[in-house]
Amino acid sequence: MTAAVELQITDVAFGGKGVAHANGKAVFVPYVIDGETVSASITREHKKFLEAELESIVTASPHRVEPRCPYFGRCGGCVYQHIDYERQLALKWRQVKETLRRIGGLKEPPMRPFIPSPIEYEYRNRITVHVRDGAVGFFRRESNKLLDIERCPIALNEVNAQLAELRGSRPRDGHYTLRASAAPRVFTQANDAVAAAMLDLVDRLLGSATGTLIDAYCGAGFFSKRLRGRFGKVIGIDWDQHAIAVAREDANENETYVAVDVETELGARLQSIAPASDGGNSAVIADPPATGLSKMILETLIEHRPTQLVYVSCNPATLARDLVTLKQSFRIDSITPLDMFPQTAEIEVVADLHA
Ligand SMILES: C[S@@+](CC[C@H](N)C(=O)[O-])C[C@H]1O[C@@H](n2cnc3c(N)ncnc32)[C@H](O)[C@@H]1O
Structure with missing residues (x-):
C-alpha cells in the first residue's frame, strides 16, 4: 500500500469501478462517483492501469446517498448502493453504449431509454447463499472468503425469511438457492417487475411477427408461453430437462419443447423453415x-437468417462481441437496457435484429 493520492473521478466503468488518471495510467477505484475528488491509495500496479482503494471523499457528488446495507463495501454483491437510482441508470446506460462502441464497433448504437426497476431494494425473488464452516452468506468482494449475512436488503422479505430459517437449521457446507414461495426449481428471472416489463418489450418488438418462433435457451418457456398465441408454431430449446418438463406441462398443440444443446438443434430447426426470401417467416x-452465443450458433444464425432475432443478453460485453458478427447479416434496430438488478453492476440488454 502506498501513500494516499488525490484523484479526479471521470467515469464509472462497467463492473462498477470509478475511473481516474495518475502517472499517465488509468486508475480504477471502487465505491466512487464520476465528478468526485477522492483520496485513494494505490494497491496494485499493472502494465497499463492501476488499482486503488478509497480512503476518503474530498468532494462528494450530489448523487451520493447512504447505502442501506451494513455489508456494503465488503460483500461481493452490490456495487452502487452509494449512488442515487437515477444516476445508477445513467451510468449503466452509458456503459452499455460505450461497450457497444468499443467491443461491438457500433459508432452510434440505436440505444433506447433504460427500463428501470420500479423497486430499488427488496426485489430479488431468489438468492444463492453459500455455507462454509458455520458461515452462511455471500463471497466477499474479490475474494473466495465467505461473509456471514443475516439479511440481504435487495432480496424479497420472503427470501430473507428463508435465509433466517436456513441459518437456524445448522446447514451443511454447500450452496443453497432460496426462492420466494412458489417459484419452480429451474432458471427464472430474478426481478418479477422487470421480467414483466421485459416480456412486454419482447412482445412489442416482435410486432406483427407470425410463422414460427424459436425460443432458444427457453428455460421453462418464459417468453414462449406469452407469445404462443400469435405464432403458428413455437419451438423451445434448452438443455435443462427439468425446465423443459415444466414448459411441457401446459403446452398447447403448437408448442414443442426439446431438451438438447442449442448448438446441435438450432440449425436443423431453422432449416425446416423456408428462408425469408421464399416467404418463410421465422423469429x-x-x-x-x-x-453469449458460440461461434457455431452465430454461424448458424447467419447461414439460415431468421426474419427477426431478439437477442436477450445478461452481459453487454458478450452481446457486443456477438454483434460484430451478427451485424454483417442483420440490421440492428434497437438496443434496450433493463435494470433487472438495481444496486449491482449487472445489466440486462435486449437487442432487436432484422434480416
Ligand atoms: C439466461 S437463462 C434463460 C432462460 C429463459 N429464457 C428465461 O427467461 O427464463 C439461460 C438458459 O440457457 C440454458 N442453456 C445454457 N447453455 C445452453 C446450451 N448450450 N444449450 C441449451 N440450453 C442452454 C440454461 O439451462 C438456461 O435455462
Whole structure:
C-alpha cells in the first residue's frame, strides 16, 4: 500500500469501478462517483492501469446517498448502493453504449431509454447463499472468503425469511438457492417487475411477427408461453430437462419443447423453415447465459437468417462481441437496457435484429 493520492473521478466503468488518471495510467477505484475528488491509495500496479482503494471523499457528488446495507463495501454483491437510482441508470446506460462502441464497433448504437426497476431494494425473488464452516452468506468482494449475512436488503422479505430459517437449521457446507414461495426449481428471472416489463418489450418488438418462433435457451418457456398465441408454431430449446418438463406441462398443440444443446438443434430447426426470401417467416429469441452465443450458433444464425432475432443478453460485453458478427447479416434496430438488478453492476440488454 502506498501513500494516499488525490484523484479526479471521470467515469464509472462497467463492473462498477470509478475511473481516474495518475502517472499517465488509468486508475480504477471502487465505491466512487464520476465528478468526485477522492483520496485513494494505490494497491496494485499493472502494465497499463492501476488499482486503488478509497480512503476518503474530498468532494462528494450530489448523487451520493447512504447505502442501506451494513455489508456494503465488503460483500461481493452490490456495487452502487452509494449512488442515487437515477444516476445508477445513467451510468449503466452509458456503459452499455460505450461497450457497444468499443467491443461491438457500433459508432452510434440505436440505444433506447433504460427500463428501470420500479423497486430499488427488496426485489430479488431468489438468492444463492453459500455455507462454509458455520458461515452462511455471500463471497466477499474479490475474494473466495465467505461473509456471514443475516439479511440481504435487495432480496424479497420472503427470501430473507428463508435465509433466517436456513441459518437456524445448522446447514451443511454447500450452496443453497432460496426462492420466494412458489417459484419452480429451474432458471427464472430474478426481478418479477422487470421480467414483466421485459416480456412486454419482447412482445412489442416482435410486432406483427407470425410463422414460427424459436425460443432458444427457453428455460421453462418464459417468453414462449406469452407469445404462443400469435405464432403458428413455437419451438423451445434448452438443455435443462427439468425446465423443459415444466414448459411441457401446459403446452398447447403448437408448442414443442426439446431438451438438447442449442448448438446441435438450432440449425436443423431453422432449416425446416423456408428462408425469408421464399416467404418463410421465422423469429428467434436467443437468451443465452453470460458467455453469449458460440461461434457455431452465430454461424448458424447467419447461414439460415431468421426474419427477426431478439437477442436477450445478461452481459453487454458478450452481446457486443456477438454483434460484430451478427451485424454483417442483420440490421440492428434497437438496443434496450433493463435494470433487472438495481444496486449491482449487472445489466440486462435486449437487442432487436432484422434480416
Ligand atoms: C439466461 S437463462 C434463460 C432462460 C429463459 N429464457 C428465461 O427467461 O427464463 C439461460 C438458459 O440457457 C440454458 N442453456 C445454457 N447453455 C445452453 C446450451 N448450450 N444449450 C441449451 N440450453 C442452454 C440454461 O439451462 C438456461 O435455462
